[in-house]
Amino acid sequence: MCGAPKQGGVLDGIDLSTQTVIQGSVWHDGAPVAGAYVRLLDETDEFTAEVVTSPEGEFRFFAAPGTWTLRSLAPVGRAERRVAAVVGLNETTLAID
């Protein structure tokens, strides 16, 4: 399977002692952005994965410890943020100006 599972929701069944989860939501103008494309870029800025945000604007990646860049692409605009991820849950927000 390479299709992304449903974004957001509970983390049932995900082992946070081994998985490095990077999740959060995309916001614009005080509201979550559904259907935004969020991509995860590695330390060299190379594409690693991409998901589409849920109706609540949520995204989730399963990465590895290290520095990553999140970039969102949506008709309302773009946002970008770097995250330093560790094993477990790493939460962040992408705000589109």
Add this chain to the structure above:
Amino acid sequence: MSRSDVLVTADWAQEHLGDPGLVFVEVDEDTSAYDGGHLEGAVKLDWRKDLQDPLRRDFVGREAFEQLLSARGISNDDTVVIYGGNNNWFAAYAYWYFKLYGHQSVKLVDGGRKKWELDGRPLSKDPVERPATQYKASEPDLSIRAFRDEVVASIGSKNLIDVRSPDEFTGKILAPAHLPQEMAQKGGHVPTAKNIPWSKTANEDGTFKSDEQLAALYDEQGYDDSLATIAYCRIGERSSHTWFVLRELLGKPDVKNYDGSWVEYGSLVGVPIEK
């Protein structure tokens, strides 16, 4: 073969929705994407349910493919125009699959669902029914499909192109990072494979880069035009995207997709792996 024979723009697709002789096909793993809105008149193929054998890890057989396309109302004479999510990964897989079974006229919509959505183009939730056909498939064209023994035998002698992300290539992660990282197979890559990620061939909106940019990319990465080529990824869909670039856009002569890919290779006993 040139770009216009195998690729249409979103504008072209929008202008030609509903044309006789054209069948638009959405291919996703996640069919909820189609159900939430699709190109007007497009039929759906489910990557897993429709295109994979329900028991073994393999394609559906020729007869099952004939039944599938007949039921979807696709004729041998139709031009099949495919698009999908995930930057057209599964659409490219279906393109390769249709070619494997000998369909003559197949095209991809450049940028797939992503560009369509980012452009704010119309989507329909109307059910699509097409009258059944009597589709006839050819025997599989194995000149475009590689199996594991050929991959092992090709180490050091063919262009082996690993199209996964750099972190998958090095074994830092085992799957694209939208999936949980718990897999049975070992991490790493086939020895002598070059890592030329599929993503280097596409723009951010999912469209393919220009022929000139693509040719320069493979030149820079040391692609040897005198050798045959096998592309692989994790399960064969991203490498279909690269197969499309190499064979259909750039016209390279001998290019195969290894759809067993890393899920198979990384689980084999006794084969060499580099990390």
